[in-house]
Amino acid sequence: MKKITVIGAGIVGIATASYLRRDGHDVTVVDKLPPGEYASFGNAGILSPGSCVPIAMPGILGKVPGYLSDPMGPLKVRWPYFPQALPWLLRFVTSTGLAQVEKTADALISLLSQTFDAHRPLAQNAGCSDIIRQTGYIVVYDTKQAYRNDALAWKLRRDRGVVCNEIDADAIAKLVPALARNYECGVYLPEQGYVTNPERLTKTLAAQFQKDGGVILQRDVLDIEMGAQGPQALLTDAGRLEFDTLVLCAGVHSGKFAAKLGDAVPLEAERGYHVTYSDPDLQLPMPVCAAQNKLFVTPMEMGTRIAGQSEFAGIEAEPDYGRADVLAKHMKRMFPQVRDVETTRWMGRRPSMPDSKPVIGRATQYANTYYAFGHGHIGLVGSAPTGRIIADLVAGRTPNIDIAPFRVDRF
Numbered sequence: 001m002k003k004i005t006v007i008g009a010g011i012v013g014i015a016t017a018s019y020l021r022r023d024g025h026d027v028t029v030v031d032k033l034p035p036g037e038y039a040s041f042g043n044a045g046i047l048s049p050g051s052c053v054p055i056a057m058p059g060i061l062g063k064v065p066g067y068l069s070d071p072m073g074p075l076k077v078r079w080p081y082f083p084q085a086l087p088w089l090l091r092f093v094t095s096t097g098l099a100q101v102e103k104t105a106d107a108l109i110s111l112l113s114q115t116f117d118a119h120r121p122l123a124q125n126a127g128c129s130d131i132i133r134q135t136g137y138i139v140v141y142d143t144k145q146a147y148r149n150d151a152l153a154w155k156l157r158r159d160r161g162v163v164c165n166e167i168d169a170d171a172i173a174k175l176v177p178a179l180a181r182n183y184e185c186g187v188y189l190p191e192q193g194y195v196t197n198p199e200r201l202t203k204t205l206a207a208q209f210q211k212d213g214g215v216i217l218q219r220d221v222l223d224i225e226m227g228a229q230g231p232q233a234l235l236t237d238a239g240r241l242e243f244d245t246l247v248l249c250a251g252v253h254s255g256k257f258a259a260k261l262g263d264a265v266p267l268e269a270e271r272g273y274h275v276t277y278s279d280p281d282l283q284l285p286m287p288v289c290a291a292q293n294k295l296f297v298t299p300m301e302m303g304t305r306i307a308g309q310s311e312f313a314g315i316e317a318e319p320d321y322g323r324a325d326v327l328a329k330h331m332k333r334m335f336p337q338v339r340d341v342e343t344t345r346w347m348g349r350r351p352s353m354p355d356s357k358p359v360i361g362r363a364t365q366y367a368n369t370y371y372a373f374g375h376g377h378i379g380l381v382g383s384a385p386t387g388r389i390i391a392d393l394v395a396g397r398t399p400n401i402d403i404a405p406f407r408v409d410r411f
Protein backbone atom coordinates (compact mmCIF):
# COMPACT_ATOMS: atom_id res chain seq x y z
CA MET A 1 0.00 0.00 0.00
CA LYS A 2 1.22 3.46 -0.87
CA LYS A 3 1.65 6.64 1.14
CA ILE A 4 -0.36 9.10 -0.93
CA THR A 5 -0.79 12.84 -0.60
CA VAL A 6 -3.64 14.62 -2.35
CA ILE A 7 -3.42 18.41 -2.77
CA GLY A 8 -6.93 19.86 -2.58
CA ALA A 9 -10.04 19.11 -0.53
CA GLY A 10 -12.60 20.20 -3.09
CA ILE A 11 -15.06 17.64 -4.39
CA VAL A 12 -12.48 16.24 -6.82
CA GLY A 13 -9.79 15.83 -4.15
CA ILE A 14 -12.15 14.35 -1.58
CA ALA A 15 -13.76 11.90 -4.04
CA THR A 16 -10.30 10.87 -5.22
CA ALA A 17 -8.96 10.47 -1.68
CA SER A 18 -12.05 8.42 -0.77
CA TYR A 19 -11.52 6.01 -3.65
CA LEU A 20 -7.82 5.72 -2.85
CA ARG A 21 -8.61 5.02 0.81
CA ARG A 22 -11.07 2.29 -0.23
CA ASP A 23 -8.07 0.55 -1.82
CA GLY A 24 -6.35 0.62 1.57
CA HIS A 25 -3.71 3.25 0.87
CA ASP A 26 -2.36 5.58 3.53
CA VAL A 27 -3.95 8.81 2.24
CA THR A 28 -3.47 12.40 3.41
CA VAL A 29 -5.35 15.35 1.91
CA VAL A 30 -3.77 18.78 2.29
CA ASP A 31 -5.73 21.99 1.81
CA LYS A 32 -5.36 25.49 3.14
CA LEU A 33 -9.15 25.63 3.58
CA PRO A 34 -11.59 23.22 5.23
CA PRO A 35 -13.09 20.71 2.74
CA GLY A 36 -15.49 22.05 0.12
CA GLU A 37 -15.01 25.76 0.69
CA TYR A 38 -13.59 26.86 -2.65
CA ALA A 39 -15.14 26.21 -6.09
CA SER A 40 -16.98 23.17 -4.74
CA PHE A 41 -18.89 25.24 -2.19
CA GLY A 42 -21.51 27.01 -4.24
CA ASN A 43 -22.10 25.36 -7.58
CA ALA A 44 -25.49 24.70 -9.14
CA GLY A 45 -25.45 21.10 -7.95
CA ILE A 46 -26.21 19.53 -11.32
CA LEU A 47 -25.21 15.88 -11.75
CA SER A 48 -25.74 15.32 -15.43
CA PRO A 49 -24.23 13.14 -18.12
CA GLY A 50 -26.10 15.64 -20.31
CA SER A 51 -23.23 18.04 -19.52
CA CYS A 52 -21.23 16.21 -22.19
CA VAL A 53 -21.63 19.17 -24.56
CA PRO A 54 -18.45 21.28 -24.54
CA ILE A 55 -18.60 25.01 -23.81
CA ALA A 56 -16.51 25.69 -26.92
CA MET A 57 -19.13 25.04 -29.61
CA PRO A 58 -19.17 25.91 -33.31
CA GLY A 59 -20.52 29.44 -33.77
CA ILE A 60 -19.88 30.57 -30.18
CA LEU A 61 -17.46 33.22 -31.34
CA GLY A 62 -20.26 34.96 -33.23
CA LYS A 63 -22.31 35.09 -30.04
CA VAL A 64 -19.58 36.62 -27.88
CA PRO A 65 -20.07 40.31 -28.89
CA GLY A 66 -23.78 39.98 -28.05
CA TYR A 67 -23.01 38.35 -24.68
CA LEU A 68 -20.44 41.04 -23.81
CA SER A 69 -22.57 44.01 -24.81
CA ASP A 70 -25.67 42.78 -22.95
CA PRO A 71 -25.59 43.95 -19.31
CA MET A 72 -27.79 40.92 -18.48
CA GLY A 73 -25.56 38.58 -20.51
CA PRO A 74 -23.73 35.50 -19.20
CA LEU A 75 -20.16 36.55 -20.06
CA LYS A 76 -17.88 39.26 -18.73
CA VAL A 77 -14.21 39.96 -19.38
CA ARG A 78 -12.40 42.47 -17.21
CA TRP A 79 -10.44 44.23 -19.92
CA PRO A 80 -7.18 44.78 -17.95
CA TYR A 81 -7.04 40.97 -17.62
CA PHE A 82 -7.75 40.33 -21.30
CA PRO A 83 -4.07 40.07 -22.44
CA GLN A 84 -3.47 37.35 -19.84
CA ALA A 85 -6.60 35.45 -20.81
CA LEU A 86 -5.91 35.75 -24.53
CA PRO A 87 -3.82 32.56 -25.04
CA TRP A 88 -6.54 30.53 -23.28
CA LEU A 89 -9.27 32.25 -25.29
CA LEU A 90 -7.46 31.50 -28.55
CA ARG A 91 -7.21 27.83 -27.60
CA PHE A 92 -10.88 27.93 -26.73
CA VAL A 93 -11.65 29.24 -30.20
CA THR A 94 -9.54 26.54 -31.88
CA SER A 95 -11.54 23.90 -29.95
CA THR A 96 -14.81 24.83 -31.64
CA GLY A 97 -14.45 22.76 -34.83
CA LEU A 98 -17.23 20.23 -35.30
CA ALA A 99 -14.94 17.19 -35.47
CA GLN A 100 -13.23 18.15 -32.21
CA VAL A 101 -16.53 18.95 -30.53
CA GLU A 102 -17.83 15.47 -31.43
CA LYS A 103 -14.69 13.89 -29.95
CA THR A 104 -14.91 15.99 -26.81
CA ALA A 105 -18.54 15.01 -26.33
CA ASP A 106 -17.54 11.33 -26.72
CA ALA A 107 -14.85 11.71 -24.07
CA LEU A 108 -17.13 13.61 -21.70
CA ILE A 109 -20.03 11.21 -21.98
CA SER A 110 -17.73 8.29 -21.20
CA LEU A 111 -16.70 10.05 -17.97
CA LEU A 112 -19.97 11.68 -16.95
CA SER A 113 -22.26 8.73 -17.67
CA GLN A 114 -20.62 7.09 -14.65
CA THR A 115 -21.57 9.86 -12.28
CA PHE A 116 -24.38 8.15 -10.33
CA ASP A 117 -22.58 4.82 -10.32
CA ALA A 118 -19.41 6.44 -8.93
CA HIS A 119 -21.04 8.92 -6.51
CA ARG A 120 -23.50 6.51 -4.89
CA PRO A 121 -21.06 4.16 -3.14
CA LEU A 122 -19.28 7.15 -1.59
CA ALA A 123 -22.53 8.80 -0.49
CA GLN A 124 -23.92 5.51 0.85
CA ASN A 125 -20.77 4.87 2.86
CA ALA A 126 -20.97 8.38 4.29
CA GLY A 127 -24.70 8.10 5.04
CA CYS A 128 -25.62 11.04 2.82
CA SER A 129 -27.40 9.39 -0.12
CA ASP A 130 -30.28 11.78 0.53
CA ILE A 131 -28.20 14.60 -0.99
CA ILE A 132 -28.35 12.99 -4.44
CA ARG A 133 -31.67 13.31 -6.30
CA GLN A 134 -32.48 11.93 -9.70
CA THR A 135 -35.55 13.98 -10.59
CA GLY A 136 -34.46 15.08 -14.02
CA TYR A 137 -34.45 18.75 -14.93
CA ILE A 138 -35.84 21.04 -17.59
CA VAL A 139 -34.12 23.42 -19.97
CA VAL A 140 -36.34 26.28 -21.18
CA TYR A 141 -36.20 28.63 -24.17
CA ASP A 142 -37.93 31.97 -24.68
CA THR A 143 -38.60 31.14 -28.32
CA LYS A 144 -38.73 28.11 -30.59
CA GLN A 145 -36.09 29.78 -32.74
CA ALA A 146 -33.71 29.96 -29.78
CA TYR A 147 -34.24 26.22 -29.25
CA ARG A 148 -33.55 25.54 -32.93
CA ASN A 149 -30.34 27.58 -32.64
CA ASP A 150 -29.14 25.02 -30.05
CA ALA A 151 -29.92 22.05 -32.31
CA LEU A 152 -26.34 20.81 -32.41
CA ALA A 153 -26.05 20.65 -28.62
CA TRP A 154 -29.22 18.55 -28.40
CA LYS A 155 -28.07 16.28 -31.22
CA LEU A 156 -24.74 15.73 -29.43
CA ARG A 157 -26.62 14.64 -26.30
CA ARG A 158 -29.17 12.45 -28.07
CA ASP A 159 -26.51 10.77 -30.21
CA ARG A 160 -24.84 9.75 -26.95
CA GLY A 161 -27.91 8.26 -25.36
CA VAL A 162 -29.04 11.15 -23.17
CA VAL A 163 -32.84 11.09 -23.02
CA CYS A 164 -34.05 14.57 -24.04
CA ASN A 165 -37.82 15.01 -24.41
CA GLU A 166 -39.08 18.13 -26.18
CA ILE A 167 -41.81 19.91 -24.22
CA ASP A 168 -44.15 22.78 -25.06
CA ALA A 169 -45.24 25.68 -22.87
CA ASP A 170 -48.08 23.67 -21.28
CA ALA A 171 -45.82 20.74 -20.41
CA ILE A 172 -43.31 23.17 -18.87
CA ALA A 173 -46.11 24.63 -16.73
CA LYS A 174 -47.14 21.13 -15.61
CA LEU A 175 -43.61 20.11 -14.65
CA VAL A 176 -42.70 23.38 -12.90
CA PRO A 177 -45.91 25.31 -12.16
CA ALA A 178 -44.08 28.11 -10.37
CA LEU A 179 -42.12 29.09 -13.48
CA ALA A 180 -43.37 32.21 -15.29
CA ARG A 181 -44.98 31.47 -18.63
CA ASN A 182 -42.21 33.21 -20.58
CA TYR A 183 -41.05 30.14 -22.40
CA GLU A 184 -42.32 28.80 -25.71
CA CYS A 185 -40.62 25.44 -25.44
CA GLY A 186 -38.05 23.38 -23.62
CA VAL A 187 -36.51 19.98 -23.03
CA TYR A 188 -37.06 17.60 -20.14
CA LEU A 189 -34.10 15.36 -19.28
CA PRO A 190 -35.73 12.81 -16.98
CA GLU A 191 -32.67 10.76 -16.09
CA GLN A 192 -30.46 13.59 -14.86
CA GLY A 193 -29.98 14.61 -11.27
CA TYR A 194 -28.60 17.09 -8.79
CA VAL A 195 -27.30 17.38 -5.27
CA THR A 196 -29.23 19.34 -2.69
CA ASN A 197 -26.13 20.78 -1.00
CA PRO A 198 -22.73 20.61 -2.73
CA GLU A 199 -20.92 21.90 0.36
CA ARG A 200 -22.49 19.30 2.66
CA LEU A 201 -21.68 16.56 0.14
CA THR A 202 -17.97 17.41 0.15
CA LYS A 203 -17.82 17.92 3.91
CA THR A 204 -19.71 14.69 4.68
CA LEU A 205 -17.53 12.63 2.34
CA ALA A 206 -14.48 14.28 3.91
CA ALA A 207 -15.65 13.41 7.43
CA GLN A 208 -16.27 9.80 6.37
CA PHE A 209 -12.85 9.65 4.73
CA GLN A 210 -11.35 10.60 8.10
CA LYS A 211 -13.50 8.03 9.94
CA ASP A 212 -12.21 5.46 7.49
CA GLY A 213 -8.63 6.28 8.46
CA GLY A 214 -7.76 9.06 6.01
CA VAL A 215 -6.06 12.23 7.21
CA ILE A 216 -6.91 15.83 6.29
CA LEU A 217 -4.42 18.55 7.11
CA GLN A 218 -5.26 22.23 6.86
CA ARG A 219 -2.08 23.66 5.40
CA ASP A 220 -0.99 25.90 2.57
CA VAL A 221 1.14 24.00 0.07
CA LEU A 222 4.01 26.29 -0.86
CA ASP A 223 6.06 24.03 -3.11
CA ILE A 224 6.82 20.49 -4.18
CA GLU A 225 10.24 19.17 -3.17
CA MET A 226 11.98 17.21 -5.90
CA GLY A 227 14.31 14.29 -5.18
CA ALA A 228 16.42 12.13 -7.49
CA GLN A 229 13.35 10.15 -8.58
CA GLY A 230 10.99 13.13 -8.83
CA PRO A 231 8.46 14.67 -6.43
CA GLN A 232 9.03 13.43 -2.89
CA ALA A 233 7.55 15.89 -0.40
CA LEU A 234 5.28 18.90 -0.05
CA LEU A 235 6.66 22.03 1.54
CA THR A 236 3.85 23.61 3.49
CA ASP A 237 3.38 26.56 5.83
CA ALA A 238 3.58 24.06 8.69
CA GLY A 239 6.47 21.88 7.57
CA ARG A 240 7.44 19.14 5.16
CA LEU A 241 5.23 16.18 4.21
CA GLU A 242 6.78 13.15 2.52
CA PHE A 243 4.88 10.87 0.17
CA ASP A 244 5.36 7.99 -2.25
CA THR A 245 2.63 9.18 -4.56
CA LEU A 246 1.19 12.63 -5.23
CA VAL A 247 -2.24 13.48 -6.65
CA LEU A 248 -2.83 17.08 -7.72
CA CYS A 249 -6.46 18.18 -7.26
CA ALA A 250 -5.90 21.85 -6.48
CA GLY A 251 -8.62 23.18 -8.78
CA VAL A 252 -7.69 26.44 -10.45
CA HIS A 253 -4.40 26.55 -8.50
CA SER A 254 -3.18 23.31 -10.09
CA GLY A 255 -1.48 25.10 -12.98
CA LYS A 256 1.54 26.33 -11.04
CA PHE A 257 2.22 22.90 -9.51
CA ALA A 258 1.81 21.09 -12.84
CA ALA A 259 4.21 23.60 -14.43
CA LYS A 260 6.76 22.87 -11.71
CA LEU A 261 6.47 19.19 -12.67
CA GLY A 262 7.12 20.00 -16.33
CA ASP A 263 3.51 19.98 -17.50
CA ALA A 264 2.47 23.51 -18.41
CA VAL A 265 -1.31 23.58 -18.87
CA PRO A 266 -3.75 26.20 -20.13
CA LEU A 267 -5.90 26.50 -17.02
CA GLU A 268 -8.07 29.56 -16.44
CA ALA A 269 -10.29 30.78 -13.62
CA GLU A 270 -13.74 30.95 -15.16
CA ARG A 271 -15.49 32.72 -12.36
CA GLY A 272 -19.14 32.10 -11.67
CA TYR A 273 -21.66 33.45 -9.16
CA HIS A 274 -24.68 32.35 -7.25
CA VAL A 275 -27.51 33.87 -5.28
CA THR A 276 -29.16 31.60 -2.72
CA TYR A 277 -32.63 32.47 -1.43
CA SER A 278 -32.96 30.95 2.01
CA ASP A 279 -36.71 31.58 2.32
CA PRO A 280 -37.93 31.79 -1.28
CA ASP A 281 -41.48 30.53 -0.71
CA LEU A 282 -41.12 28.58 -3.94
CA GLN A 283 -42.02 24.99 -4.79
CA LEU A 284 -39.49 23.68 -7.26
CA PRO A 285 -39.70 19.94 -8.01
CA MET A 286 -36.53 19.90 -10.12
CA PRO A 287 -33.79 22.24 -11.41
CA VAL A 288 -34.57 24.61 -14.27
CA CYS A 289 -31.98 25.77 -16.78
CA ALA A 290 -32.64 29.01 -18.69
CA ALA A 291 -30.62 28.07 -21.76
CA GLN A 292 -30.21 31.52 -23.29
CA ASN A 293 -28.95 32.98 -20.01
CA LYS A 294 -26.75 29.95 -19.28
CA LEU A 295 -27.92 29.57 -15.70
CA PHE A 296 -29.54 26.99 -13.47
CA VAL A 297 -32.08 27.44 -10.70
CA THR A 298 -31.80 24.51 -8.29
CA PRO A 299 -33.94 23.57 -5.29
CA MET A 300 -31.52 23.03 -2.43
CA GLU A 301 -31.88 22.15 1.21
CA MET A 302 -30.77 25.64 2.26
CA GLY A 303 -33.17 27.34 -0.14
CA THR A 304 -33.29 27.98 -3.88
CA ARG A 305 -30.10 28.78 -5.74
CA ILE A 306 -29.58 30.52 -9.04
CA ALA A 307 -26.05 29.98 -10.43
CA GLY A 308 -24.24 30.87 -13.60
CA GLN A 309 -22.11 33.56 -15.29
CA SER A 310 -18.60 33.31 -16.74
CA GLU A 311 -16.22 36.06 -15.77
CA PHE A 312 -12.58 36.28 -16.84
CA ALA A 313 -10.69 38.38 -14.33
CA GLY A 314 -7.94 36.08 -13.02
CA ILE A 315 -7.88 34.05 -9.83
CA GLU A 316 -7.31 36.75 -7.26
CA ALA A 317 -9.44 39.70 -8.43
CA GLU A 318 -12.18 40.79 -6.04
CA PRO A 319 -15.68 39.48 -6.84
CA ASP A 320 -17.95 41.75 -8.86
CA TYR A 321 -21.27 41.08 -7.18
CA GLY A 322 -22.93 43.02 -9.96
CA ARG A 323 -22.75 39.65 -11.77
CA ALA A 324 -24.76 38.07 -8.96
CA ASP A 325 -27.26 40.92 -9.21
CA VAL A 326 -27.73 40.02 -12.88
CA LEU A 327 -28.63 36.50 -11.75
CA ALA A 328 -31.08 37.91 -9.21
CA LYS A 329 -32.79 39.90 -12.00
CA HIS A 330 -33.12 36.75 -14.08
CA MET A 331 -34.57 35.00 -11.04
CA LYS A 332 -37.28 37.66 -10.74
CA ARG A 333 -38.19 37.19 -14.38
CA MET A 334 -38.34 33.40 -14.05
CA PHE A 335 -40.06 33.32 -10.67
CA PRO A 336 -41.71 36.73 -10.09
CA GLN A 337 -43.19 35.52 -6.79
CA VAL A 338 -39.81 34.59 -5.24
CA ARG A 339 -39.34 36.00 -1.75
CA ASP A 340 -35.95 37.69 -1.69
CA VAL A 341 -35.80 38.78 1.92
CA GLU A 342 -32.84 36.55 2.80
CA THR A 343 -30.23 36.00 0.13
CA THR A 344 -26.53 35.23 0.02
CA ARG A 345 -24.20 35.89 -2.89
CA TRP A 346 -21.08 33.96 -3.78
CA MET A 347 -18.32 33.85 -6.37
CA GLY A 348 -16.38 30.68 -7.25
CA ARG A 349 -13.58 29.85 -9.66
CA ARG A 350 -14.22 27.07 -12.15
CA PRO A 351 -10.90 25.47 -13.05
CA SER A 352 -11.45 25.54 -16.80
CA MET A 353 -9.49 24.06 -19.68
CA PRO A 354 -10.09 25.61 -23.11
CA ASP A 355 -11.31 22.33 -24.64
CA SER A 356 -13.83 21.70 -21.79
CA LYS A 357 -12.10 18.46 -20.73
CA PRO A 358 -10.40 17.94 -17.38
CA VAL A 359 -6.88 16.63 -16.99
CA ILE A 360 -6.96 13.09 -15.64
CA GLY A 361 -3.96 10.79 -15.64
CA ARG A 362 -0.29 10.49 -14.89
CA ALA A 363 2.25 13.30 -15.06
CA THR A 364 4.36 13.07 -18.21
CA GLN A 365 7.68 12.90 -16.40
CA TYR A 366 6.99 11.24 -13.05
CA ALA A 367 5.50 7.83 -12.46
CA ASN A 368 4.48 8.68 -8.90
CA THR A 369 2.39 11.75 -9.74
CA TYR A 370 -1.20 11.96 -10.99
CA TYR A 371 -3.41 14.81 -12.08
CA ALA A 372 -7.13 15.32 -11.48
CA PHE A 373 -8.00 18.94 -12.16
CA GLY A 374 -9.44 21.32 -14.75
CA HIS A 375 -13.03 20.14 -14.53
CA GLY A 376 -14.47 23.57 -15.36
CA HIS A 377 -18.27 23.40 -15.46
CA ILE A 378 -18.40 19.68 -14.66
CA GLY A 379 -16.40 19.28 -11.48
CA LEU A 380 -19.25 17.98 -9.37
CA VAL A 381 -20.62 15.54 -11.94
CA GLY A 382 -17.12 14.47 -12.96
CA SER A 383 -15.56 14.22 -9.51
CA ALA A 384 -16.43 10.71 -8.37
CA PRO A 385 -15.78 9.14 -11.80
CA THR A 386 -12.41 10.92 -11.81
CA GLY A 387 -11.58 9.68 -8.33
CA ARG A 388 -12.34 6.11 -9.32
CA ILE A 389 -10.09 6.40 -12.38
CA ILE A 390 -7.19 7.79 -10.35
CA ALA A 391 -7.55 4.92 -7.85
CA ASP A 392 -7.47 2.46 -10.76
CA LEU A 393 -4.31 4.05 -12.15
CA VAL A 394 -2.55 4.08 -8.79
CA ALA A 395 -3.48 0.42 -8.25
CA GLY A 396 -2.29 -0.57 -11.73
CA ARG A 397 -5.84 -1.47 -12.83
CA THR A 398 -7.05 -0.45 -16.29
CA PRO A 399 -9.71 2.26 -15.94
CA ASN A 400 -13.07 1.37 -17.44
CA ILE A 401 -12.90 4.22 -19.94
CA ASP A 402 -10.27 5.43 -22.39
CA ILE A 403 -8.48 8.24 -20.57
CA ALA A 404 -6.28 9.30 -23.51
CA PRO A 405 -8.53 12.32 -24.30
CA PHE A 406 -7.82 13.67 -20.80
CA ARG A 407 -4.04 13.42 -20.88
CA VAL A 408 -2.11 16.45 -19.71
CA ASP A 409 0.06 16.80 -22.84
CA ARG A 410 -2.81 16.98 -25.33
CA PHE A 411 -2.20 20.63 -26.23
Ligand SMILES: Cc1cc2nc3c(=O)[nH]c(=O)nc-3n(C[C@H](O)[C@H](O)[C@H](O)COP(=O)(O)OP(=O)(O)OC[C@H]3O[C@@H](n4cnc5c(N)ncnc54)[C@H](O)[C@@H]3O)c2cc1C
Nearest residue numbers: 008010012032039040043044045046221251272379380381
Ligand atom coordinates in the same frame (compact mmCIF):
# COMPACT_ATOMS: atom_id res chain seq x y z
C1 LIG B 1 -21.39 29.18 -10.40
C2 LIG B 1 -20.89 27.77 -10.60
C3 LIG B 1 -21.81 26.76 -10.88
C4 LIG B 1 -21.37 25.45 -11.10
N1 LIG B 1 -22.27 24.46 -11.30
C5 LIG B 1 -21.86 23.18 -11.46
C6 LIG B 1 -22.79 22.13 -11.59
O1 LIG B 1 -23.99 22.35 -11.53
N2 LIG B 1 -22.33 20.86 -11.76
C7 LIG B 1 -20.99 20.59 -11.83
O2 LIG B 1 -20.63 19.42 -12.03
N3 LIG B 1 -20.07 21.58 -11.65
C8 LIG B 1 -20.47 22.85 -11.47
N4 LIG B 1 -19.57 23.85 -11.29
C9 LIG B 1 -18.13 23.53 -11.35
C10 LIG B 1 -17.64 22.88 -10.08
O3 LIG B 1 -18.07 23.60 -8.95
C11 LIG B 1 -16.11 22.81 -10.12
O4 LIG B 1 -15.68 22.24 -11.32
C12 LIG B 1 -15.59 21.96 -8.98
O5 LIG B 1 -16.04 22.47 -7.75
C13 LIG B 1 -14.08 21.89 -8.98
O6 LIG B 1 -13.70 21.08 -7.90
P1 LIG B 1 -12.19 20.91 -7.51
O7 LIG B 1 -12.14 19.99 -6.37
O8 LIG B 1 -11.39 20.59 -8.73
O9 LIG B 1 -11.72 22.38 -7.10
P2 LIG B 1 -11.96 23.23 -5.76
O10 LIG B 1 -13.27 22.96 -5.17
O11 LIG B 1 -11.61 24.63 -6.12
O12 LIG B 1 -10.88 22.63 -4.78
C14 LIG B 1 -9.51 22.86 -4.93
C15 LIG B 1 -8.93 22.96 -3.54
O13 LIG B 1 -7.51 23.10 -3.65
C16 LIG B 1 -7.09 23.91 -2.59
N5 LIG B 1 -5.78 24.48 -2.88
C17 LIG B 1 -5.41 25.12 -3.99
N6 LIG B 1 -4.13 25.52 -3.89
C18 LIG B 1 -3.69 25.10 -2.67
C19 LIG B 1 -2.45 25.23 -1.98
N7 LIG B 1 -1.39 25.88 -2.51
N8 LIG B 1 -2.35 24.70 -0.75
C20 LIG B 1 -3.40 24.06 -0.18
N9 LIG B 1 -4.60 23.91 -0.80
C21 LIG B 1 -4.73 24.43 -2.03
C22 LIG B 1 -8.17 24.99 -2.50
O14 LIG B 1 -8.17 25.62 -1.23
C23 LIG B 1 -9.43 24.17 -2.78
O15 LIG B 1 -10.09 23.77 -1.60
C24 LIG B 1 -19.97 25.17 -11.05
C25 LIG B 1 -19.06 26.18 -10.73
C26 LIG B 1 -19.52 27.47 -10.50
C27 LIG B 1 -18.51 28.52 -10.13
